[in-house]
Amino acid sequence: xxxxxxVRAAPADSGSMSGVTxxxxxxxxxxxxxxxxxxxxxxxxxxxRLLDAAYGLFAEHGINGTSIxxxxxxxxxxxxxxxxxxxxxxxxxxxxxxxxxxxxxRSLEVAVEHLPDDPVRDGVIAPDTIAAIVAxxxxxxxxxxxWCLMNAELELLALRDPQVAVRFAEQEESFRDELADLxxxxxxxxxxxxxxxxxxxxxxxxxxxxxxxxxxxLGPAGEDAVLRAQSTDWLPAxxxxxxEPDPAAA
Amino acid sequence: xxxxxxVRAAPADSGSMSGVTxxxxxxxxxxxxxxxxxxxxxxxxxxxRLLDAAYGLFAEHGINGTSIxxxxxxxxxxxxxxxxxxxxxxxxxxxxxxxxxxxxxRSLEVAVEHLPDDPVRDGVIAPDTIAAIVAxxxxxxxxxxxWCLMNAELELLALRDPQVAVRFAEQEESFRDELADLxxxxxxxxxxxxxxxxxxxxxxxxxxxxxxxxxxxLGPAGEDAVLRAQSTDWLPAxxxxxxEPDPAAA
DNA sequence: TGTATCCGATGCGCGAACGTATCGGATACA
DNA sequence: TGTATCCGATACGTTCGCGCATCGGATACA
Numbered sequence: 056x057x058x059x060x061x062v063r064a065a066p067a068d069s070g071s072m073s074g075v076t077x078x079x080x081x082x083x084x085x086x087x088x089x090x091x092x093x094x095x096x097x098x099x100x101x102x103x104r105l106l107d108a109a110y111g112l113f114a115e116h117g118i119n120g121t122s123i124x125x126x127x128x129x130x131x132x133x134x135x136x137x138x139x140x141x142x143x144x145x146x147x148x149x150x151x152x153x154x155x156x157x158x159x160x161r162s163l164e165v166a167v168e169h170l171p172d173d174p175v176r177d178g179v180i181a182p183d184t185i186a187a188i189v190a191x192x193x194x195x196x197x198x199x200x201x202w203c204l205m206n207a208e209l210e211l212l213a214l215r216d217p218q219v220a221v222r223f224a225e226q227e228e229s230f231r232d233e234l235a236d237l238x239x240x241x242x243x244x245x246x247x248x249x250x251x252x253x254x255x256x257x258x259x260x261x262x263x264x265x266x267x268x269x270x271x272x273l274g275p276a277g278e279d280a281v282l283r284a285q286s287t288d289w290l291p292a293x294x295x296x297x298x299e300p301d302p303a304a305a
Numbered sequence: 306x307x308x309x310x311x312v313r314a315a316p317a318d319s320g321s322m323s324g325v326t327x328x329x330x331x332x333x334x335x336x337x338x339x340x341x342x343x344x345x346x347x348x349x350x351x352x353x354r355l356l357d358a359a360y361g362l363f364a365e366h367g368i369n370g371t372s373i374x375x376x377x378x379x380x381x382x383x384x385x386x387x388x389x390x391x392x393x394x395x396x397x398x399x400x401x402x403x404x405x406x407x408x409x410x411r412s413l414e415v416a417v418e419h420l421p422d423d424p425v426r427d428g429v430i431a432p433d434t435i436a437a438i439v440a441x442x443x444x445x446x447x448x449x450x451x452w453c454l455m456n457a458e459l460e461l462l463a464l465r466d467p468q469v470a471v472r473f474a475e476q477e478e479s480f481r482d483e484l485a486d487l488x489x490x491x492x493x494x495x496x497x498x499x500x501x502x503x504x505x506x507x508x509x510x511x512x513x514x515x516x517x518x519x520x521x522x523l524g525p526a527g528e529d530a531v532l533r534a535q536s537t538d539w540l541p542a543x544x545x546x547x548x549e550p551d552p553a554a555a
Numbered sequence: 556t557g558t559a560t561c562c563g564a565t566g567c568g569c570g571a572a573c574g575t576a577t578c579g580g581a582t583a584c585a
Numbered sequence: 586t587g588t589a590t591c592c593g594a595t596a597c598g599t600t601c602g603c604g605c606a607t608c609g610g611a612t613a614c615a
Contacts, residue, residue, distance in 0.1 A: 095582095095591080095592090097581090097582085097591090097592075097593095098591090098592075101592085101593080115465065116465075117367075117369055117461065117465075118369075119367055119368075119369030119370045120369045122571075122572055122573090123572075123573075123574095124571085124572065124573085132593070132594085133593070133594050133595075134572095134573085134574085134594090134595095135592085135593050135594050135595070136592075136593045136594080137593095138574070138575085139591095139592060139593065140592095140593095203464065204461070204464055204465070207457065207460060207461050207464065208461065210457060210519065211367065211454070211457050211458065211461065213523055214453065214454055214457065214519065214522055214523065215365065215366075215367075215454070217525065220523045220524075223523065224520070224523050224524075227520075250546055251539070251542045251543065251545075251546060252539060252542070255539035255542060255543070258513075258516065258517075258539070259509065259512075259513050259543055261516070262509075262512040262513050262515070262516035263508075263509050263512050263513070265512070265516075266508065266511070266512035266515075269460065269464065270474075270477075272464055273463055273464065273470045273473065273474050274470075274474075275467065289501065289502060289505040289508070292501045292502070292505060293501065293505070293509055295501075296500055296501060296546045296547055297546055345561080345562090345612095347561085347562070347563095347611090347612080348561090348562075351562085351563080372601080372602055372603085373602075373603075373604095374601090374602065374603085382563070382564085383563070383564050383565070384563095384564090384565095384602095384603080384604080385562085385563050385564050385565070386562075386563045386564075387563095388563095388603095388604070388605085389561095389562060389563060390562095390563095
């Protein structure tokens with residue numbers, strides 16, 4: 056259990072550090088209705104730094120291939136800091152993926168709000184638009200390769216551990232549903248609709264995009280953009296087959 | 306280097322290594338034009354047993370999560386046997402995946418030869434037929450869950466190591482091409498064709514099937530069949546969108 | 556059946572990583 | 586300014602897995 060009640064053996068020093076005044080308490084990160092005691096500033100920053108470091112290392116070497124010590128070193132801490140903040144490597148990983156997925160979901164919500172402002176009027180261009188949206192939403196703006204690896208790692212973990220499987224499945228489902236909504240809305244705006252169940256179609260698109268991204272990253276690094284462009288090339292064609300004119304359109 | 310030239314600390318015997326008169330010549334598994342010295346019977350069986358054991362363990366706990374010792378124990382050997390047969394865990398894993406992929410390819414070839422005997426005459430039924438073929442070919446007849454996990458593990462490895470990436474990409478490509486051929490042939494028989502590039506369409510189908518299988522295995526074990534059936538449900542619909550009547554058909 | 560030659564078993568030392576128990580400095584509040 | 590509290594650093598002992606060097610039993614041929 057991290058954050059154990061500090062039962063200390065009262066040292067003799069008592070050196071008082073006038074220190075740099077406040078930094079902590081008043082600025083508690085009050086998280087509305089979070090159950091656990093709110094984290095102090097300091098604490099939250101070290102957590103963040105540990106998570107950042109873990110992101111790179113987990114992506115590059117896998118969960119099992121990364122030692123806790125390596126994470127701490129990369130973050131500029133020692134193991135003591137880690138065990139003070141997390142119970143185990145697994146918990147660290149889950150916290151990390153949750154943070155990343157939250158980011159992803161937020162970008163999707165942003166897309167929902169902002170994209171409809173640009174109504175595409177030509178039905179023919181719809182497939183490319185849809186493909187572009189899928190690509191834009193799926194792609195981690197900052198670091199797609201890492202995201203791809205982390206996701207694969209998470210999938211693997213979920214496939215083995217029923218506990219994380221349910222969480223993973225829920226996340227995927229809500230993401231998928233939201234994306235399906237967005238795409239349906241965009242299609243409606245251009246007088247089209249999915250020719251099959253929208254969620255199923257979204258599922259297909261996600262699978263296709265993910266697979267294409269993976270293939271792209273299998274090639275030599277550096278040509279990522281090029282390869283991905285090529286691989287992504289056939290996505291519009293696929294979208295073209297998944298949509299059809301909406302008879303209910305004006 | 307496994308199989309090192311037995312440079313034993315030349316004991317007092319000084320028995321002149323009478324040339325390398327080979328020990329198990331007659332039973333050599335002569336593999337036509339394989340480069341390396343053919344393996345003896347005994348050796349090949351222990352290799353096989355090690356691979357079998359590794360299959361289960363790698364699938365369940367991952368490559369990094371599995372110790373060489375665990376593999377040896379599961380196979381009924383000790384580490385000595387392992388190091389006599391393989392250089393490293395990675396090499397073991399690659400040998401394993403190659404064996405499995407060879408199996409998969411063989412089943413695909415069998416499908417190529419045997420399926421055309423059953424010409425489906427009704428065009429409407431084609432989608433289900435295609436979906437069934439995809440499912441039949443993709444599925445490991447014996448142990449689909451394990452295959453799913455192993456494949457994910459292999460992907461991850463390929464994403465990180467350019468060396469295995471090229472091998473992986475080649476394997477995937479040849480598999481995909483062959484499957485595309487098969488599907489195209491079947492479609493032709495029923496007077497249909499892919500509406501988009503056949504290879505692209507096959508790519509989509511593989512992605513979709515793989516994704517569906519993964520989702521199925523995320524649910525509680527035991528209901529595999531049920532869940533998979535549900536998940537697979539929308540595959541025919543997808544196929545229906547990917548094919549169209551062939552104008553060149555009689 | 557004898558025997559040279561593999562092949563896998565066994566034993567050992569080493570290093571990495573883990574988890575805990577404890578310490579010292581920094582922080583917030585009186 | 587004094588002081589209680591928290592947080593991260595440090596220092597252990599332990600366990601695990603690795604890889605090598607060596608040995609004994611099995612195997613195929615003469």
